[in-house]
Amino acid sequence: MAGEGQEEVVKVVVEDIDEEKRLVTFRAFEGHVVEQYKAFKATVHIENEGENNLVLWTIEYEKQNEDVPDPFSYLQLFLNVTKDIDAHHVNQ
Template sequence: MGLKGKLISQTEIKGCKDLFHEMFRHKPHNIPNVTPKLIQAVNLHEGDWGTVGSVINWNYTLDGKEEVVKAVVEDIDEEKRLVTFRALEGHVIEQYNAFKATVHIENEGENNLVLWTVEYEKQNEDVPEPLSYLQLYLNMTKDIDAHHVNQ
């Protein structure tokens, strides 16, 4: 097994793809209101919401434990409805030398698909694949979609 890897998930959403993208691009600070059991706080550390280079602090629950990460918005693509976050500090960096999460919305016919891509480099062979993080993103996707559908 290598130390570098990539995990990809794809989930269909029923809600508006533009609202979903907007949540991660311009309004991540509203995510705790939608999915408080998973994400407790999202605060801007530096920069402006919705801009590449801004730094955001995330407080979240992973496998029953409260964790934090400071992440930089590394890429935004409006046409592809894509936002990439790269971890700078926090719990995830205790196990991974590099950790990047990208959320991207695609259309497949009339279906809207949310794709999460996690790129990582483990600190050593004993570190597990970040499947718990991918599951966190999938659960967050379901909660956000349900919120948009119910509005």
Template sequence: MGLKGKLVSQTELKGCKDLFHEMFRHKPHHLPNVAPNSIKAVDLHEGDWGTVGSVVNWNYTLVDGKEEAVKVVVDDINEEKRLVTFKACEGHLTEQYKAFKATVHIENEGENNLVLWTIEYEKQNEDVPEPFYYLQLAVNLTKDVDAHHVNQ
């Protein structure tokens, strides 16, 4: 296998696409209340919520129960596509991956809204595993946020 790769997930959204996008753009610090099994804390380190270039610390639990932390830069925001891209700049991910970027965006497919997570990465070496746990974390987070909005 190569050192560079891309993983993609697609999950149907039952709730409001605008509320979902708003959570990841402007209110990620609310995620520990919405998805406490996955997200432990999201803190603004530098800049302003919802702006490109802001730096955010994420503390989370992977599906295997392992707790980790990462500092990310908000790399891109596109309101029309309801897209936010986070690029890892410090933490456990940067120990294993030379590059790690996660993008969440919403696509319309007929009457349905689909949340797409794309993880682009470059491993430090061949011994580093593919980041399947991180993709599963994103899918679980999507389901928790969607359920939160549907139940309100």
């Protein structure tokens, strides 16, 4: 896995969109992620709690081998996407 601050490339496909449940599931199919993980899927779900919107991420992954670290290095990516979602909703 690339070190912190190094650029990585990943290609994803939108595997599922459920507008009623307000969730989108992405699956990685090419790039640095698939070099480390046999499977890597991320689901983003927007929930309402009163006037607040909560952004919940679920990450499912299978390591290529036991030496591969858990994907904590991707948390900043998910945070950035969450901020983009928030900015989109604020501007609506």
